[in-house]
Amino acid sequence: xxxxxxxxxxxxxxxxxxxxxxxxxxxxxxxxxxxxxxxxxxxxxxxxxxxxxxxxxxxxxxxxxxxxxxxxxxxxxxxxxxxxxxxxxxxxxxxxxxxxxxxxxxxxxxxxxxxxxxxxxxxxxxxxxxxxxxxxxxxxxxxxxxxxxxxxxxxxxxxxxxxxxxxxxxxxxxxxxxxxxxxxxxxxxxxxxxxxxxxxxxxxxxxxxxxxxxxxxxxxxxxxxxxxxxxxxxxxxxxxxxxxx
Ligand SMILES: C[S@@+](CC[C@H](N)C(=O)[O-])C[C@H]1O[C@@H](n2cnc3c(N)ncnc32)[C@H](O)[C@@H]1O
Numbered sequence: 651x652x653x654x655x656x657x658x659x660x661x662x663x664x665x666x667x668x669x670x671x672x673x674x675x676x677x678x679x680x681x682x683x684x685x686x687x688x689x690x691x692x693x694x695x696x697x698x699x700x701x702x703x704x705x706x707x708x709x710x711x712x713x714x715x716x717x718x719x720x721x722x723x724x725x726x727x728x729x730x731x732x733x734x735x736x737x738x739x740x741x742x743x744x745x746x747x748x749x750x751x752x753x754x755x756x757x758x759x760x761x762x763x764x765x766x767x768x769x770x771x772x773x774x775x776x777x778x779x780x781x782x783x784x785x786x787x788x789x790x791x792x793x794x795x796x797x798x799x800x801x802x803x804x805x806x807x808x809x810x811x812x813x814x815x816x817x818x819x820x821x822x823x824x825x826x827x828x829x830x831x832x833x834x835x836x837x838x839x840x841x842x843x844x845x846x847x848x849x850x851x852x853x854x855x856x857x858x859x860x861x862x863x864x865x866x867x868x869x870x871x872x873x874x875x876x877x878x879x880x881x882x883x884x885x886x887x888x889x890x891x892x893x894x895x
Contacts, residue, residue, distance in 0.1 A: 674733070688883075695808070700804065701804065707727070710722070714778075727773070728753045729753060768797050769798070771800065773799075792870045806886060807887045809857065826882065
């Protein structure tokens with residue numbers, strides 16, 4: 651019985667990685683065109699929150715086509731972009747080559763399996779990716795980031811951050827999304843049904859609240875933990891690995 655839990659956890663994690671890989675392999679060509687104002691705002695605020703210096707060593711988790719990784723490289727950082735989708739990584743590499751950005755590398759790997767040397771990074775950043783992970787994996791990634799960072803290094807998580815309706819903020823966000831979709835008529839109602847199913851069963855999308863992220867950061871020993879709301883459903887949580895850590 652004692653061995654059942656790790657086995658079930660592994661199965662859940664493998665299934666989640668498999669579904670994310672399938673989903674994002676097929677969306678690589680269209681994702682970067684999905685440039686709504688809110689998302690662009692979150693990405694540019696995440697780059698600001700990263701406070702990156704030229705020569706800094708960074709990893710972008712779930713980098714996709716490189717929205718953040720490329721922006722950081724343009725500021726002179728060395729960036730490893732990690733993504734479960736090979737086509738996303740190829741897109742990022744092609745764009746880096748086109749711009750002559752030689753400090754960007756791609757790695758096709760699930761975040762859940764990522765192993766990096768201890769104290770080898772100045773920044774761990776991620777944009778709209780960690781809400782795809784199971785909750786236990788989110789916690790492990792925050793702890794792992796604390797290991798990968800050098801003292802004084804920074805973790806920045808920009809993401810969809812909301813709960814499943816327990817708080818008034820969640821209910822307001824959900825209601826406003828439903829109103830926007832409903833205005834689109836029949837296709838909108840279909841999206842409402844599909845998204846409600848996924849959201850309630852936590853299939854693909856598994857966001858947690860900004861408060862839950864802050865708690866994960868603090869439990870992993872980060873200091874100067876800050877949560878900044880950006881648009882209704884998205885926020886940025888950042889923290890610093892203490893100098894003595
Ligand atoms: C919503 S897109 C965001 C991409 C990029 N960060 C951006 O800002 O445009 C989510 C990305 O996370 C990646 N992803 C999802 N689950 C992952 C996992 N378990 N490991 C690595 N990457 C993952 C997907 O392949 C996809 O590229």
